Amino acid sequence: MATDAPPPSKGGSQNSPETPTTEAFVEVQKGAEFGELRRSHRSFAFPLTIAFIAWYLLYVLLSNYAGGFMGTKLFGNINVALVFGLLQFVSTFVIAWLYSRHAAAKLDPKAEAIKSRMEAGA
């Protein structure tokens, strides 16, 4: 069924000359090296995604159903709600930084190795 038409391969001039075959992709996908790359990506990205969505939903739910708590003044006119909101900014910046560090250290080298081997046709 899915053999209708190969996905976009028009104007193939930009494709690298050594586009690997489907068999080669299947082989690599089964290999230990790729398995490790997939695991390093998923074991980092998936739990972190669940964590930040939960953290964000906590904020939305508290805003909705815990108005008294969120309205507590901390200093001057700065209340818990404002601080909570600003913490969402902070956590976003921190998670982006953590992921980029993880990707540079753990994902990029593995991905690069597999890619160069496959494109060399090995």
Add this chain to the structure above:
Amino acid sequence: MSQPVFQAVQAAETTVLADSAVSEHQPLIITLFGLFVLATLGITVWAGKQTKSAADFYAGGRQFTGFQNGLAISGDYMSAASFLGIAGAIALFGYDGFLYSIGFLVAWLVALLLVAEPLRNSGRFTMGDVLAYRMRQRPVRTAAGASTIVVSIFYLLAQMAGAGVLVSLLLGITTEEGKIGVVALVGVLMIVYVTIGGMKGTTWVQMVKAVLLIGGTLLITFLILLKFNFNVSDLLGMAADNSGHGAAFLEPGLKYGATPTSKLDFLSLGIALVLGTAGLPHILIRFYTVPTAKAARKSVNWAIGIIGAFYLMTIVLGFGAAALLKPDVITASNKAGNTAAPLAALEIGGGGDSTGGAILLAVISAVAFATILAVVAGLTLASSSSFAHDIYANVIRRGEATEKEEVRAARWATVCIGIVSIALGALARDLNVAGLVALAFAVAASANLPTILYSLFWKRFTTQGALWSIYGGLGSSVLLVLFSPVVSGKPTSMFPDVDFHWFPLENPGLISIPLGFLLGWLGTVLSKEKPDIGKYAELEVRSLTGTGAH
């Protein structure tokens, strides 16, 4: 120093002030608008000369750096909705307007962690490239094209509404024909940008706009903070007093806390915002303008930094507007609050009679105008690319169209989409533009995100799952909006005089997003077809390693 600020603002007075400022300094405003239009048209013609292949037209030749693209993403994302809509929502409803900023920002993590790099590695020009990769091409590309066009049109509607409101305020245009003329002018300019400049021209326009927007916002933020001696607590206190709501203005609940239904609406909005970004076609195609996945990651990081900083400033703009202006002044100018930011600029510059006020008003207006033009260009490009590449080239011509024919189809699609959005834009003038954009986010999160994630990460996912998810998410979200108070039944509705609403929430995300995910799963487990193992191996290895990336 607070008293004079208070006194200066009385409803009628300021409207008059604004009018006199406009008439006296209209030449300045028109000059700034004109300069921006001339500069961007220059860029467009220059980029058009370098646009030869399909990769140039759709992806700007994939030659932009991570930083450039980060800037352009920010330009695409910080729309009139963020600038005018969020500031207006905060100015009128205080803390509840702030949720938009937070949702819009946190959403970028979904794009960063799960979508940007795999998409860059495995797709070529459109979102449909990735959605259809493992599937039967024609049905899935048709679905992807349909949902791209619907999401982009919702988003365009919001921008066009903003354009009509803003420009008519600034140029003192009061007649209905005049306002429609403004919307038409914006539409024609965006058609010119996209047909001539393609992605390369559009990307440069986004970058220029992002710099102008950040610069203008920094200036006003600085002046507002200066007025309060950089004491944010004082600023908030005055905003609370001036709003007439007291401390409640600084707490959640003013807009959404009234009833259990409105609380659910808030939750629905929150979910749509955080899950929508990574399904917005005009954002997704930006990842194709850089050479590698690493550069795509870098561009998202830059975007998170720039957009985060910008949203922090919108808090000051919004509460600043509330502190400086009486709420009825804001609503007198635009019911939904969309003109709060320019009015605050006028006020902080010294008020309507002063040259300072007029100059600031002109600068901020030009920035807002630039914002709208750049975003509509990005949206038009996304929808016409998808029409040409997914529907025309791969469905109608079954992959037999030449690059030249494909690009020609994209240019014609641009013209058609431009005309449609001009027509729709004239209808939606009095809706808060941030609310309208939130609908586009809900549709994107319901129709696109489930299929993107399943395609990339779920081995078993099938064509039937993809189709159920896209059409189910798209259909349910659009239908729920149609029968919501956004369209009919309330004074603030698009059609206030009729009432055919039965869905109580303004944002459909709470129902339609889980439904999109559920249908994707159900369609898959109920389908008889076997997933294509080989194709999934190709997609997965490509998406994580960049092997054979275009």
